[in-house]
Amino acid sequence: MKDNDIRLLTIFTEAALETSLVKDIEQLGASGYTITNARGKGSHGLRGATWEANSNIRIEVICSLEVSKQLTEHLKNSYYENYAMVIFTTQIEVLRSNKFTS
Amino acid sequence: MKDNDIRLLTIFTEAALETSLVKDIEQLGASGYTITNARGKGSHGLRGATWEANSNIRIEVICSLEVSKQLTEHLKNSYYENYAMVIFTTQIEVLRSNKFTS
């Protein structure tokens, strides 16, 4: 597998989904994830992180192109309709890329 | 409009500018933004987030190439000279890209 098959999948979404999404990410075969707290605005309005209910998180998953596609598809079907959520992928070069594609 | 016309514009800057920048971002037609707290160092010295006055933020805006150019131009003219600020763009692939280009 080539280096450029590695993607960084980034999700901006509601903090309330953290437990649920982490489960999904692990089940769909990603080797890990990184989460930071965030605030923001989008089509679901202002989410200013004043309190839990309107806090966002920012999840990053380094994974193979394939897993990234599956994850995106799954998230789109499960959450996109009812939750504030944005998903995008970036092409990256990662050290020891095999760690993320096994 | 094609997918690869979507950009992720990232800004590292002083926390004091948050209100001001959010206004600019909305006025220049971006559909949203995401903000996280940060600390760092650059040509304006150490900004260690010990307190409000030397805290940084990290703003991400997903937008069309065009809006990204206008935003960059505007931020450069309005803030670059007097504030700690770094701006860069990344090429990304975003789910439902039309949401960010309308």
Add this chain to the structure above:
Amino acid sequence: MKDNDIRLLTIFTEAALETSLVKDIEQLGASGYTITNARGKGSHGLRGATWEANSNIRIEVICSLEVSKQLTEHLKNSYYENYAMVIFTTQIEVLRSNKFTS
């Protein structure tokens, strides 16, 4: 030097390394860095940021391709074996790129 020689180097690692890594980054010639707090999971297990000892940080360094290679090499040799650490680079376009390559 051309614009596309600029890289964004991102490091996900243990919060305990912050002081040490900042020193390395400066010594290897990067012009700055940005740090955010994070939590996550990887081959070293869950790092949930419940307390200092299992908190992560997310370091971003904008630098020339060359510096990014040197930094990656140095970090790999110094920390990769014994610490939870992930490193990757993204191609970016940065405003006033000469600021980061001098």
Add this chain to the structure above:
Amino acid sequence: MNTIDPVIWFFLFGLLAGALKSELRLPSQIYDFVSMLLLLTIGMKGGVELANQPFTLLLPQIGVVVMAGFLLPFLAFPVLRYVGRFTRADSASIAAHYGSVSVGTFAVAVAYMNSHSIDFEEHMALFVVLLEIPAILVGIVLAKGLSKKMQWSKVGHEVMLGKGVMFLIGGLLIGWLSGPSGVESISPLFFDLFKGVLALFLLEMGLITATQLGSLKRYGPFLLTFGIVTPLIFAVLGTLVGLGLDLSAGGTAILATLFASASYIAVPAAMRISVPEANPTLSLTASLGVTFPFNILIGIPLYYWLANYFYLILFS
């Protein structure tokens, strides 16, 4: 002027600061901390009281209150669905908010009784815990129907183990197991600071309420009306139940306040996960933007007046 509790001034100050778009904020972790202290302390107060009296004596009251918790959402739901013309999910979600209780409102009611030297049954705190949960379950059933597919264990987990409920129950257990003399050593933090902590909490509630006012305009007069009329009706029910359970006037007023209050911590979190198609803005606008300020500014004194009034009518 001095008859208004200072904690209410904190709320109004927060509201004003929010309306003026000031940058004033309680740091988010401080807000979490302050909420947590409120929940733990209220739980502990209830627990200490439980340690003071035979549990069995309370059983009838407990039974009635829990039943009320299951019934209240059924009263609100049809109004929302057929008068308000909300979707089924939205109606169910809002009904769950109003069937459940607001811990912050309870704390203000307790502060009101204390500062007017009105006696009340200390075990009212127990009812906060009891009323928190049933409405959530009813809300989910109203939204989804009673299908076999419902993952009740997941829902139960979500509801019982959410932060709000856990801190209340934890406080209750700790207070009960430690007893009145046991908690003495920790009372400087949990009990002596309580009113000040409540003040900070209300400051932030004022700021949050201010952010709801925008959506209030958008969702129009129905939510405004609903958010005032429902607590009034529920308070009357609460007053009757309180008198029926032989509570003091103070205790009756607090029970009325609980019936009248709408959740904005435990229920929104549970609904977001279990009924995701419900729009959280609707329920929060009503419960936080209308009912919460109404209750703490006007409701509580009114419900106390009501309790006394009914007392007079019924018992003299």
Add this chain to the structure above:
Amino acid sequence: MNTIDPVIWFFLFGLLAGALKSELRLPSQIYDFVSMLLLLTIGMKGGVELANQPFTLLLPQIGVVVMAGFLLPFLAFPVLRYVGRFTRADSASIAAHYGSVSVGTFAVAVAYMNSHSIDFEEHMALFVVLLEIPAILVGIVLAKGLSKKMQWSKVGHEVMLGKGVMFLIGGLLIGWLSGPSGVESISPLFFDLFKGVLALFLLEMGLITATQLGSLKRYGPFLLTFGIVTPLIFAVLGTLVGLGLDLSAGGTAILATLFASASYIAVPAAMRISVPEANPTLSLTASLGVTFPFNILIGIPLYYWLANYFYLILFS
């Protein structure tokens, strides 16, 4: 040794820990919280005092103090511009810092008076609020000129609604509206813990001051001299004003301290937005790196001695 207040030891400990490059830090939200408690409490103290006495009696004092707030920056500006050779923006910004006041310094002065059982007028807290703002407006005019283009409404918003000023004013209003008996219920948090909260605040201030020492070296002897001489001169002016207003020796010393102190919360924030071309490092180095430690370690006792000395000279 026991005559040094423990809160000062907290400051010195923070300074030492910072100088040693220790990893010691107050979590940022805790620092925000602690600052907020200081501001609210100081505001409330002033407000309670306002409730105690007819407002009109204070009007003359208020008038004089506000006028002083407008005048002080004009004294500092030419020195900075023509002796210090700073740019116009930098001179204006530093002048605004020194014309305004430091809430932390005020709190230490109050602690000093209390621990030496020195009486002072409790409404001094009101002057903190009054002196906070005028210097900011003067600073902006000094930097930009009095052009018609100035967006004064935006500036006013920025200045009045910044966190520091809002918490002070909010506390003042709450204290005033609640009165002395009203605030009693929240006093365990706001008043009893005050000194301990001040200790934590000063610990962090010590850490922050330590980070300024580096830039102090860079910007050389002028800032050092300015940061010591200005408070001394302003303190003499404050002493004269205090005696002129018939304040007690303690009250006079506190007014002198206010004049002598330089802002590091409200003014930096306002200048960053309204006079962005001013270098914030310069003003913070002077106000935090020099004047703050000078005032709390040496200034306050000195100003109290000064007040007594002038008293003797003038009134005997």
Add this chain to the structure above:
Amino acid sequence: MNTIDPVIWFFLFGLLAGALKSELRLPSQIYDFVSMLLLLTIGMKGGVELANQPFTLLLPQIGVVVMAGFLLPFLAFPVLRYVGRFTRADSASIAAHYGSVSVGTFAVAVAYMNSHSIDFEEHMALFVVLLEIPAILVGIVLAKGLSKKMQWSKVGHEVMLGKGVMFLIGGLLIGWLSGPSGVESISPLFFDLFKGVLALFLLEMGLITATQLGSLKRYGPFLLTFGIVTPLIFAVLGTLVGLGLDLSAGGTAILATLFASASYIAVPAAMRISVPEANPTLSLTASLGVTFPFNILIGIPLYYWLANYFYLILFS
């Protein structure tokens, strides 16, 4: 039931909530704050006591305790290396954890003595500071050998200037310099709230301990045995040392608790930097997952019983 301290109930509640995978959490900065208050207060208590008695009288005790701090890791190391079959780095790191002390355990021991009205020497807090560091140095030497290449100045910096040690030493100095009357003004925050703050700390410790239980299963019975037997043996040593130093029964029990306790703040941080090849999960599983709960639930009463028992045997 009432004989169990409420702070222990907080720990058990945290443990339960963690085991149930509830979302309950102390916000991270609040946990930092709460730890910091514990460390500062314990340091200050020790410092105030130092101010009360001639330092020279304590010198023999100090000498013995520091020596013990250097010796204890040497006892644990061979067991870990040759019975537990851990790598040299892991054995050294775990030995350092057990040679050092746990501030949380100390605080619970003090709370235990207080709530049972048992007298003890107040300067025990000084021993916490003294026992914190030697084991770290020994651990590093055990892992790396005594090579000339060791950057001792870097290690010393790391160890002395880490947050835990700095707050303890800072508190000690502040308490010592301020003296008993000096700290009075800050005692509402630092001393009156202490037990409540400890309760919150233990709640979070319960949650953290629960997360260690998973790894406990993985690393099997050796760590479990080691984590119970080591404190028992070290406690006996501590009891003998305490009696040899002529401490009271309460003081002896606290010294035994210190010997028996294992660090989970200062040592893990130092080891992570100085002995990176040691697996931090192993030492934390043992110290947090086994020894900490064992000590606070069973150990402390047992050590007090032990101290009395030895007293009887030896002195009657």
